[in-house]
Amino acid sequence: MKYLDTVMELVIGFMALFIITKMIGKRQISQITPFDFISAIVLGELLGNAIYDKEIGLLYIISTLLLWGVLMVLVELITQKFRKTRGFLEGNPSIVIRQGLIDRKELNKNKIDINELLNMLRQKDVFSVREVEYGILEADGKMSVLKKSKYTQPTIEDLGLTKKPSYLPFALIIDGEIVLDNLKNSGFDEKWLQIQLNNQGFDRAKDIFYAEWKQDEGMHIVPMKEKA
Numbered sequence: 001m002k003y004l005d006t007v008m009e010l011v012i013g014f015m016a017l018f019i020i021t022k023m024i025g026k027r028q029i030s031q032i033t034p035f036d037f038i039s040a041i042v043l044g045e046l047l048g049n050a051i052y053d054k055e056i057g058l059l060y061i062i063s064t065l066l067l068w069g070v071l072m073v074l075v076e077l078i079t080q081k082f083r084k085t086r087g088f089l090e091g092n093p094s095i096v097i098r099q100g101l102i103d104r105k106e107l108n109k110n111k112i113d114i115n116e117l118l119n120m121l122r123q124k125d126v127f128s129v130r131e132v133e134y135g136i137l138e139a140d141g142k143m144s145v146l147k148k149s150k151y152t153q154p155t156i157e158d159l160g161l162t163k164k165p166s167y168l169p170f171a172l173i174i175d176g177e178i179v180l181d182n183l184k185n186s187g188f189d190e191k192w193l194q195i196q197l198n199n200q201g202f203d204r205a206k207d208i209f210y211a212e213w214k215q216d217e218g219m220h221i222v223p224m225k226e227k228a
Contacts, residue, residue, distance in 0.1 A: 012062065019069075042068065092139060093136050093137060093138050093139055093144075094106045094109065094110055094136070094137045095134060095135070095136055095137075096110070096112070096117065096135050096136070096137050097129065097132045097133075097134060097135030098134060099133065099134070100130070100132065100133055100148065101222070102114075102117070102129065102209070102210065102222050104209065106137075110137055112137070113175070114174050114175060114209070114210050115174065117129075117135075118171065120135075120137075120142075120143040121135065121143065121145065123143070124143055124144075124145045126145055126147070127168060127169055128169040128212060128214060128217075128220070129210070129212070129220070129222070130148075130212075130214075130217070130220045131147050131148060131151040132145055132146070132147060132148065133146050133147060133148045133149075134146040164216070165216075167214050167215040167216050168214075169212045169213065169214040169220075170182045170183070170185065170186040170212060170213045170214075171210070171211075171212050172186070172193060172211050172212060172213055173193075173205050173208040173210065173211035173221075174210055175209065175210075176205060176206040176207070176208060176209070176224065177205065178190065178193065178205050186213055188213070193205075196213075196219045197211075197221075200219065200221055202221065202223070206224075207223060207224055207225075208221055208222070208223060208224065209222045209223060209224045210222040
């Protein structure tokens, strides 16, 4: 009997989850907001705990899943009907790169460091921050990138121009500290780096938030504080 009860509870729970999913509507995994993610975890925990708790009956499982499902649908309806609630319930996108400049306040606000930002850009096939005009961190944690006009299509193949080799940029300074491994791999030393900084009006690596070297374009520097 216990085995049959467990089977019955699993079947009912599966059907309830299926119905709730249909009620909420279609949504791609990449579009799930933090609230949706937490709701899915809570829903799974409610079902799992209810099924394997001997003192909880079938009616409790159905009523619990139904109540949570109604709350989720209610939140969806509120965000659809009342635009002002969307920012609070779903989150707002954040512009972390604006007109080619990294917005450190937005990075700190979203608990993102420069390494995470670079990782997100590489996932969008952007290997240098100098290529980005605008970088927008969406509510679901994905990065949307608008490249500068010189890095967008048409490509050199479209224009029939001679191909040039591609070079990988090296991050030489991050958060005011020299990345010695990258500096060595790029074929330079600290003396060379200091000369590059001096040429652009900087005395210390501590004054640099991010700096990268690319063979065909030279040094790109993002200072700790923008110059007036």
